[in-house]
Amino acid sequence: MFTFTMRRLLLAIPTLLFIALVIFLLLELSPGDPMSDMPLTIPPEVRQQMRLALGLGEAWYIRFYKWLYLFSVVEPSHVLANMTGYDWLRVEGQRILSFQTRSPVADIIAQRLPQTLWVVGLSYLFGILVAVPIGIYSAYRQYSWFDQAGTFVSMVGFSLPTFFTGPLLILIFSIWLGWFPIIYDTTLVVDSWANFLKQLRQMAMPVFVLTLYNAAQITRFMRASMLDNLTQDYVRTARAKGMTERIVVLVHVLRNSLIPVVTVIALGIPTIFTGAIITEQVFRVNGLGALLIGAIYGSDIPMVLTLSVVFAILIVLFNLIADILYAVLDPRIRYD
Amino acid sequence: MTDAVTFRAPRNQWWDVWDQFKTHRGALIGMVVFVLIVLFCFVGPLIWRVDPTAIPSGRELLRLRNQGFSLAHPFGTDNLGRDMFARMMKGGQVSLAVGIVGMILSILLGTLIGVVAGYFRRADGVLMRLTDLFLALPLLPILLVMSMLFRERLSALFGVEVGMFLMIVTAIALTSWMRTARVVRGDVLALKEREYVLAARSIGTPPRRLIVRHILPNVLSPVMVSATLMIATAIITESALSFLGMGFPPDFPTWGRLVADGVDYLQDYPSRSMVPGILISLTVLSVNYIGDGLRDALDPRIRGR
Numbered sequence: 001m002f003t004f005t006m007r008r009l010l011l012a013i014p015t016l017l018f019i020a021l022v023i024f025l026l027l028e029l030s031p032g033d034p035m036s037d038m039p040l041t042i043p044p045e046v047r048q049q050m051r052l053a054l055g056l057g058e059a060w061y062i063r064f065y066k067w068l069y070l071f072s073v074v075e076p077s078h079v080l081a082n083m084t085g086y087d088w089l090r091v092e093g094q095r096i097l098s099f100q101t102r103s104p105v106a107d108i109i110a111q112r113l114p115q116t117l118w119v120v121g122l123s124y125l126f127g128i129l130v131a132v133p134i135g136i137y138s139a140y141r142q143y144s145w146f147d148q149a150g151t152f153v154s155m156v157g158f159s160l161p162t163f164f165t166g167p168l169l170i171l172i173f174s175i176w177l178g179w180f181p182i183i184y185d186t187t188l189v190v191d192s193w194a195n196f197l198k199q200l201r202q203m204a205m206p207v208f209v210l211t212l213y214n215a216a217q218i219t220r221f222m223r224a225s226m227l228d229n230l231t232q233d234y235v236r237t238a239r240a241k242g243m244t245e246r247i248v249v250l251v252h253v254l255r256n257s258l259i260p261v262v263t264v265i266a267l268g269i270p271t272i273f274t275g276a277i278i279t280e281q282v283f284r285v286n287g288l289g290a291l292l293i294g295a296i297y298g299s300d301i302p303m304v305l306t307l308s309v310v311f312a313i314l315i316v317l318f319n320l321i322a323d324i325l326y327a328v329l330d331p332r333i334r335y336d
Numbered sequence: 337m338t339d340a341v342t343f344r345a346p347r348n349q350w351w352d353v354w355d356q357f358k359t360h361r362g363a364l365i366g367m368v369v370f371v372l373i374v375l376f377c378f379v380g381p382l383i384w385r386v387d388p389t390a391i392p393s394g395r396e397l398l399r400l401r402n403q404g405f406s407l408a409h410p411f412g413t414d415n416l417g418r419d420m421f422a423r424m425m426k427g428g429q430v431s432l433a434v435g436i437v438g439m440i441l442s443i444l445l446g447t448l449i450g451v452v453a454g455y456f457r458r459a460d461g462v463l464m465r466l467t468d469l470f471l472a473l474p475l476l477p478i479l480l481v482m483s484m485l486f487r488e489r490l491s492a493l494f495g496v497e498v499g500m501f502l503m504i505v506t507a508i509a510l511t512s513w514m515r516t517a518r519v520v521r522g523d524v525l526a527l528k529e530r531e532y533v534l535a536a537r538s539i540g541t542p543p544r545r546l547i548v549r550h551i552l553p554n555v556l557s558p559v560m561v562s563a564t565l566m567i568a569t570a571i572i573t574e575s576a577l578s579f580l581g582m583g584f585p586p587d588f589p590t591w592g593r594l595v596a597d598g599v600d601y602l603q604d605y606p607s608r609s610m611v612p613g614i615l616i617s618l619t620v621l622s623v624n625y626i627g628d629g630l631r632d633a634l635d636p637r638i639r640g641r
Binding site: 015016018019022023026027029030152155156158159160161163164167168170171175277278281282292293296304307308311312315316319 | 362468469471472473474476477478480481482484485568572575576579580592595596598599602603606609610613614616617620621624625628
């Protein structure tokens with residue numbers, strides 16, 4: 001197990017390097033010019049100087065190497081220092097600067113992360129909490145009206161794109177009923193009950209949209225996995241021993257059916273960070289997705305590159321975690 | 337003497353599949369809905385001969401814009417007085433075409449890589465590493481960057497509409513072939529060890545014919561299932577890109593674009609984003625149900641029960 005984990009971790013490094021290189025080269029080819037927002041009256045030689053100041057003067061492989069160094073050494077040191085409070089951890093020198101705001105990319109990401117984590121993370125949590133019981137009961141009473149309704153709702157939730165359900169909810173709850181605000185207010189500080197209620201109200205719709213989508217997917221897996229296990233021989237044995245139905249389903253079957261579901265849940269965690277781009281756009285949540293879109297529109301190459309590689313790291317990491325979880329939970333699986 | 341031996345003509349296996357498919361009510365309804373939507377988009381314009389891009393001029397513009405549902409304009413008109421019914425058909429043509437062509441390209445690529453990886457052991461390691469790599473890419477950001485990247489160049493080469501179509505379809509195919517490739521590779525690995533493949537090889541069948549005649553027909557069912565689901569993915573991806581403003585140009589209607597345009601008028605004219613939204617949802621829902629039904633129908637363990 002240990003050697004497997006180590007080997008996978010080592011293999012992840014070239015994978016991530018390659019992904020970073022691909023994204024870097026894609027951005028290198030892109031026609032967007034970070035200088036295009038500047039006034040046209042700037043003379044060409046000044047313009048050239050400004051380009052050099054942005055670090056655009058050197059060959060691409062030198063810039064890639066520099067970015068790589070900053071990304072893997074300097075930025076993590078600052079993040080660590082901010083998290084632990086030890087200032088001696090900081091590596092001095094240049095940081096990855098956003099073209100748009102001229103401030104370090106890591107700081108902007110740290111500012112935007114809480115919104116995304118709150119909205120998308122909560123909806124993922126709710127999705128799991130809703131999906132698991134529904135999946136269990138649907139499978140236990142297969143083809144009952146509850147199962148039919150549950151399967152239909154999960155199919156609908158799985159098929160409706162968030163850029164349709166989002167405006168639909170805005171229309172019903174903000175425009176017709178007036179219960180929730182249309183726009184998410186990021187500057188709201190929760191310091192009183194009134195503000196807490198306000199925060200709850202503005203989070204309700206984006207969280208609901210994403211919960212519906214996440215719950216729909218997890219329910220399908222949970223139900224299928226329960227159905228696979230309910231027909232196994234050990235279930236009949238447990239019943240024959242005279243165990244109560246409750247123990248048979250909630251202990252014997254549930255524990256075995258959760259194995260694939262837990263890995264699916266782990267695989268889905270990176271989407272907490274990446275998958276909500278559209279929902280954030282619809283509800284104007286000022287999170288990482290909105291940051292990425294803004295950076296792409298503004299040709300903010302360092303920001304797009306850093307964010308995409310962070311997303312890629314999360315995906316690779318949680319793939320690995322899912323594999324390890326699978327082996328930990330299921331003693332029949334051995335990788336060595 | 338020839339006895340009355342009741343001889344039943346050999347029944348094509350696809351009839352069995354169809355029989356099983358028919359018992360799945362959701363899939364059947366899904367198919368009817370999907371066919372209706374396709375007819376609406378592709379046959380509709382022959383009957384409803386209104387130009388989706390025609391803007392009324394002069395005083396007509398003031399009179400005809402922002403109309404509600406009426407007989408003359410079943411879905412009303414937009415802020416420039418264009419007929420929404422015709423725009424819905426035109427938008428559907430684009431969305432469905434993107435979905436179907438994107439699906440075909442993605443399936444071709446996925447099957448090719450899956451078969452090569454499964455059949456030729458030497459290519460297996462490299463190709464599966466490549467698949468893992470693609471699975472680790474953050475897809476939506478990459479799609480957005482690609483669309484920003486090639487927009488101008490392809491528009492200059494093929495014209496705006498064809499250029500964008502080619503770009504979106506290629507981008508969708510390049511970012512969605514991985515699942516098909518994995519499924520196909522797994523199946524090919526298992527099929528390769530079967531006796532009939534050994535028999536075919538022992539009479540000197542070259543690999544190319546072996547794959548085309550003996551292996552491909554047997555991986556057809558998982559490929560068909562992922563093909564239907566891929567249509568849904570492709571339609572959603574295209575709509576998401578258009579919704580974010582990275583897809584087709586603004587005056588060119590696609591369902592995703594129409595939703596995005598309508599969101600600005602959500603307060604006063606909610607139908608303008610709701611109708612295309614409902615059409616996308618219905619299409620994706622019906623396609624997913626068809627996929628579910630196909631999966632059951634093509635599974636020989638379930639068939640005949």
